[in-house]
Amino acid sequence: MASEKINYMSMAVARKNSNTDRHGKKADKKFDTTDTVSLLSMEELEETFSDDIERRKSCTDFALLSYAYQSSGRKAENGKLTGVFWSRSAYAAHYVRAVHSYGSWYCSSVNRYVLGSVPALSLNLQSLISARSASASEIFETKTTNNGKEKHFLKIGEYPKTKASNELQQTLENLFNGGTLQTGLTCTGRLFTSNGQREYNKDFLSKQNPEFEYNGKKYVRNIAWKNREYKFADGSVVPETGTPVWVEVEPVTFEIKNWNRMPKSVNPKGKFFGADTTIDLVSEEIVLSGLPFYPDYDHRNCSMWQSSLQRCFLNSARSDELDGNPDFDTPYKWDFSKSGFLYQALDLTREPTREYIIPEYEKEIADYAFAGCVGIEKIIVHDGVKKVGKNAFAGCDFKFAYKLKGQTSTILSREKPKGELENLVELGKLAKTFKDFDYGLIFGNFNLEILNKLAESLNKNKISFPYVFVKQLIDKGMLENFQDLCDVRFLKSEDGVDLTKNERYGQLTMEEKFDYYKFMLALGCFSKDKVLDKNGKETEVLLAQKATSAFSQILKSEMLKIGDFHGLFDSLPLETKPNQEFLKFISQVGDKKKLLNLGLLLDLNKSHPGMFVKVMTNFDRAKTFRTTLNEQGKPTTLSWEDALKKFYTSEKYVGVTSETQDIAEVFGGKGLSQQTFQQGVALRKKAKEKGVGEHILGKPFREMTILESIEQIKSETESILKDSKTLLDELYAKQFTFEMLSKHDPRNAIMGLYASCCGTITSSFYGKYIAQSSVVAEDVQNLVVRDSKGEIIAKGTMYVNAEQGYAVFNDFELNQKYREYENNSGRYTVSSDAQKHKEHERDLIFDALMRGTMGFVKEWDAQHPNKPIQQVNVGMGYNRLKAQCERFKKATHNLSVPSEYSFQDAESEQHILYDRQQILKQGGIEK
Amino acid sequence: MKINLNQTKLVGLTMDLDLKTKEYKLLCKELEELKDQKIDPNDIIFVDLAQRFLDNQEEIKAIVKQLKEIKD
Structure with a gap:
């Protein structure tokens, strides 16, 4: 059936829906909408499903990969664990009625991601039967539920549903990464869109799940967005966010709502006369999740079906073309005409997507937005895109980035472009050079020439840098200064140290590598400055050489291991200026060729958290603490250990008392100045002088979190159970x-x-x-x-x-x-x-x-x-x-x-x- | 042998209470597991759990009420 290219979308019949106002009241016709796909209203859900058990819906694996909620023990009629899903009825302003995992009602704020969609639609029966070259009994399926009730189902269209087996996952991922797309795995070029937005109250962001064909079956490569340790249908656990998961594309199973009103040709117990001409369907499962009812909690009409994101997405519509009362329109300019559920699930004739234009309303590109989309040959990114999420284009095979002359959009392309171009960049070179490069670097107003030059230099020396490091250098305007010595030429000349081939280095995460380079940068390994002599005069030696030598010593000494860099330097600012004296300080060699001061600093850092970075970034000030006056008032020199401890302590505010300790801790934690600390203390003092109490009510007053409520219920239950035990003892006695x-x-x-x-x-x-x-x-x-x-x-x-x-x-x-x-x-x-x-x-x-x-x-x-x-x-x-x-x-x-x-x-x-x-x-x- | 109805009822209620106490302990275990996962204290998952705690408490209260009736 999957191979039949039927356009079920064209068979769908638009229906008039009556809806609630934003407060959940079913008022008059001014709230009516015409929809091809809809969510069921509260009344329809009551009518369609006779009880809570019947109303329960499980999540497909695809929905679970998009942040869906899954209950811990309650099961739907199909035996799978239940999820939660939206109805189209409002409950109150900002809240929509939803179906709980128990099958009972609850309400949810409109902007939640954990609730799923259970789409409902009607198809023209005659068109359906004509299009499917099979008898009615082959088209429709009958299942008997646990309570002996017969239910009838129809499988149509294609949508990602079930996670491939673990063995197949491995095979598909290997084929995908091994570049054997032509022989084993074929990219169909079709996409399934989900929401890549991860923040509340922010607009929809496209995240594409590319489809591939393998052994006659179709799969999408989805990048997981994990909610909890929920379980797929095969019992395996949803993997961490960012993990690729292959999900089989299968027909969507819909339950037939009007089976009893079907003609006898379909249902032998049906009707001769007056039978329905459409077949009314509601999805058996929650087909997708991660899609809020409406993205903006504060919008006036956010709880109304007419303006909802769910409506627009499920109907594959443009928000400005959907019908309804103009008073309740949404200000969002969504366009899901080639990406929503109706189009992607039910039009099997749809063409592959070879060129993709980022919609104008998407000002960001989501994390993993196009990860693995090898079928897309060209993406046009408008200049309004302000942020590119991590790994947004991971695995895409774009070779060039450019702008057409006189145009502002940046185009990513696999083919070398023709015509008059500006800022042409060969992405292959950048990708090789900047580890985990995801093309986010090239958008915006940055001068691509510098990046090109840097890439060339690094390529020549066979060195690559983490993408995050280069991105930060660009963002802070430091790339130009960095690039001259970015080849780490001095480090390479040191014996026994090969920076990027170090075994431990290879195991580091990008963030860890980032801190590793931050430390090198702060030491001066990339600095063009000249080393100063004792008299402060410039020598011919480059600071980079000196710093690299010191860095090399540190690595060789193994006192500071590569794996420790992240814990030690994650708070080190990228802009830290190299300090020659600090360099000299930590390079000092003692007995047995040990780096004395480095050891001291590392030890002190254990008992004084942040000491290393504090000393490194303020070395000039730190060293002044060595000189002090002794008890007789004569100048004396403290040991480095005492001096650094004194310096560390002095960094806290002056004038901290037990009464202002909390201010010092809070303000200090935020890096606020002595002046701000004093202002905070003065304010406290003023309040105290006036006798201002802690609370207007004279006692703490706040709402409990749900967790705290549970704790209270728990303690009440404990007490009831204790009493009941006494009662039982008495009764038995x-x-x-x-x-x-x-x-x-x-x-x-x-x-x-x-x-x-x-x-x-x-x-x-x-x-x-x-x-x-x-x-x-x-x-x-x-x-x-x-x-x-x-x-x-x-x-x-x-x-x-x-x-x-x-x-x-x-x-x-x-x-x-x-x-x-x-x-x-x-x-x-x-x-x-x-x-x-x-x-x-x-x-x-x-x-x-x-x-x-x-x-x-x-x-x-x-x-x-x-x-x-x-x-x-x-x-x-x-x-x-x-x-x-x-x-x-x-x-x-x-x-x-x-x-x-x-x-x-x-x-x-x-x-x-x-x-x-x-x-x-x-x-x-x-x- | 004559049936002592009150005693029969008491045994039945004791069994019910036992069952609900076990259910309560399982809920506590589930709560601890969720707390270990450092989930936001206002997460929807706690709404579900709170509801089950409340249901459990209501059922325990109903059993205790019947026990008190026997006592009185």
Whole structure:
């Protein structure tokens, strides 16, 4: 299908869209737009997808390479991790409704890059079927979702989608770098455009992803813009920003929204009459990211679809040609007619781009804007371009840069130009000479002649410099002075040092190399000055020779290793003037041919950060600290170590006190003068004199960051969890359950040990008989209560008179641990309000005994319907739950228990726990 | 054997609370990982995480509420 050159763009049907105003209100027709491609509105998203799960969208790998957000665990219906995407409905001024990774709603400020686009469009059904030489069943695809729902899809057009396998990545990159484009990898010359802008609130910048063909498939070479450690579809991680990644160009999968309204020829369950003539589509995935809804957060209409960047880009339109209400137009002059989504994804007949004109509205060229675009033969850069991003033209094979006579634009070209030209530069020479050269040097008003001359000189001596170094020299107007001795001729003559072939040098990054050359420059290795003699008179020796010799010594000594240059000299200003005395100072050789002072400086730099650069750039001042007065007031000379430490300290402000320390640190960090420091101190003093407090509110007041909010939620949750643990402990401690203890259970005989009473067979009191009867008497049994650990903590020994239908508990006994707060009044209740919670526990134990009693009665009655239990009484003698039992009516006549059972506690006073007649009067036991 | 409904409910809620506590710990781990990456404290990724922390807290609160009902 990929080989069929179909123009789906021509089949697209423009639709009238109703939109919101900038506050998110759906007002009247004045907000309507006509669009071929659009984002779905909030209502359409609600309508199209029945729930949040269905509304979730995953990101294509191509979108992930353009800064898309990816959720950590939530998945879309296709099983891939979800992203976030724009709707076309405003939420409020500056905010647009968007779909969260959960599939639910949230809003985003218009200028974010992490949200993606899910384009929707309609195609003419007849044109689609005619153009595709296949039956309907072959054109449309049906998938069944996890919840058993059938969904229908259409794959059309071509757009970068899935990252090539790691093995293929390697192959393609090798072919690309190895220059075997003709044999293995073919450049199709087609481009896919994304946004190269990296700063918020700044206009769109084109970044081209060039397309290549390999083994019958198409791939773009994308330069990654990494957001986080997100994962591609194959599980590999998005690489660092700036890494080339090959992404396969595949048809875009669209979900069909109106499948049920399709004619029967397409959908057998569809309609004979009144079927739709267009097929309504919405992308299955987030196809691209890194494109803000609108680039300017402060613009009045920034949340409106009509003026949005998304609308213009997706429709491959010019912003001044899109329809809508003139009141809501955008001031931006975008032109995506040959670069937006509609054109690049759906017009498969589009021609390769051989000539590219940077649009007038793009005042900068993005990082990697044309990296790898080997198919472009000519780029025309207007003179309004102020900045060229890094590696903007990396890998492009432009050989010439020039201007047409009388014109201001600079043209980059692969072929040698004809006609009247100005400032013709052979780029090949510059590229060879300036490592990582990316053509940014040649734009603007710089005189290309000087650059040409420098390149020639360097080429002749087979030396190359980092591009960033040369660029800085140009920017600071230092190139002219630099070029005479740029060949580093003296260094080359030194034994054992080959500057650019040094093994460590080769491993340095450009920034590290930059600092390496900065140090050389500051030492004087490129200086045309003559060395002065002791009397200050010029000699015939060039400073460059002396400096290079010193530099060579430093490298040989290995005291200062090449890899350390970046950490040491990244704050060294490029404009630092060479100082002969400093040169002499660090070249001083001591015992064992060691560079004494260099070692001292490097050591001091460890304990005094920045010392090296400070001394190097202020050596004249630093050396004055050697001379001082001793305690007797006589002049004396300090050691270099003490002198340099004193100098270092003196560089801080004079008059710093503990009260002004913070000012000194902040101002010092910004390199502000003593005068500014004093002004800051004076201001503080004035405020203090007036008694001005720190805050108008008398306390710090600021909004929490989201991270701080999380920390607060976290601490609240911690506290809730802690409380809940205590609560659980309490609840479990109060879980009392009853049991009619088996008469065979050996604990019956020694029940007193559990219920802390005399009810054991060894007792010398009447409890002995109760214990015995609970084992041997058929009509006596213990009702016990267990705590949450299963320990018996209470009991009531019950006698049941089956003949007369009643039962009597001797009393209720409690384990010691529930009796420690009992008063001694003989009522066995806890003594004070402070121990109410203990009383509560006793209530719960009593409740368990009552549940057991009532449960027993119910069961008994079910088994003896003709002789139900009429009454249950409890003895009050030594009853440990007296207070609870007293809530029940006192019996006027005690129920009798055979004397051999010794239920002595039930002899004097009984209370009625259950009275069948009474209950029947009230409506029955159930009630 | 008679069923003690309160106790059954208590066991169920304990299990629920256990699950939510584990979920909370996973969220904390995720938070620490994100903090290690030195991400801007107002990044959208934290909005998502904050929401999950809040959801988790709400669910814990609901469980605790039911526990209190049992207690009362």
